[in-house]
Amino acid sequence: MKGVVFVELFEFIEQNYDTFFLQDVIEAADLPSGGVYTAVGTYPGCEMARLAAAFSQRTGLSVPEIMKKFGQHLFGRFAVNYPGFFGESQDALAFLASIEEQIHREVYKLYPDAELPRFDIGDRTEDGMTLIYHSTRHLGDLCEGLIRGCLDHFGGRFTLTRETLKVDHESSVRFDIRKVAA
Ligand code: HEM
Structure with a gap:
């Protein structure tokens, strides 16, 4: 999975909680990459699953619930980061x-x-x-x-x-x- 998605996940977690909570989730997820992502890098999809599981354990939100909320947030970020993709579609x-x-x-x-x-x-x-x-x-x-x-x-x-x-x-x-x- 592209790093751009992980970067947005971190922003999503930080926005809803705080930096300490995010660090705690990253440490608990015990990620092969160490949780250092660049937008253009590619990382194992299992890291997303591990982060979502650690987030879930700390909040009581289910993993599906987290992924849905994150997806909703992600679309808003895509709209900001890739305005050129929105040119032709009216609805x-x-x-x-x-x-x-x-x-x-x-x-x-x-x-x-x-x-x-x-x-x-x-x-x-x-x-x-x-x-x-x-x-x-x-x-x-x-x-x-x-x-x-x-x-x-x-x-x-x-x-x-x-x-x-x-x-x-x-x-x-x-x-x-x-x-x-x-
Ligand atoms: C401007 C709009 C969008 C942009 C820029 C965009 C871009 C991306 C990018 C960069 C990835 C990650 C690919 C990777 O990790 O290798 C991705 C994955 C994905 N996109 Fe989009 N996307 C957009 C809209 C949408 C919408 C509206 C949907 C839903 C219908 C969607 C469904 C998905 C799904 C489900 C994945 C995860 C990969 C998978 O399930 O196989 N995307 N997209």
């Missing part, structure tokens, strides 16, 4: 429909060794869509948080439902996103 549905073909394609250009998920889009109408997430990294909770962050960012009222389709070497999660009639 959340258009943005979400463009992740695979545009957003993550640009991410590959910046970080050629990025490990990104695949998405299938279905049932696309003016008012909604399904987004099926596929990844060997099993980050469906992070994905849900990112989707929620995207819906928050663009505004409007939506329902988001989620169904796990497969948990195997690769996991697949179906998200159904529908506009709530005004």
Whole structure:
């Protein structure tokens, strides 16, 4: 996983707690990297799992809850750090429909060794869509948080439902996103 995600996780923890709490989480996670990340570096995904577990033990929040909250925060950070990716999409549905073909394609250009998920889009109408997430990294909770962050960012009222389709070497999660009639 790219260091940029770890850097944002640390900022998220620090913002919600403080520097001492963050140091405590890092020490408890006993990370092979020592918890020193650069944005462009690549680090084992298990370090994210260890950090989330240590965070969870100290707060009582479950790991899925943490990953969802972090994903929601992360989207806001992406909006600040990568404004160029937001040029053409006018709303959340258009943005979400463009992740695979545009957003993550640009991410590959910046970080050629990025490990990104695949998405299938279905049932696309003016008012909604399904987004099926596929990844060997099993980050469906992070994905849900990112989707929620995207819906928050663009505004409007939506329902988001989620169904796990497969948990195997690769996991697949179906998200159904529908506009709530005004
Ligand atoms: C401006 C918007 C976005 C940017 C710049 C961006 C960028 C990135 C980057 C840098 C990574 C890390 C890759 C790695 O660690 O190797 C990543 C991973 C990921 N992105 Fe995006 N992303 C964006 C929007 C989204 C949205 C809206 C979703 C949700 C639908 C999403 C879903 C994911 C997931 C789930 C991962 C984790 C990798 C995996 O599960 O396989 N991203 N993205």
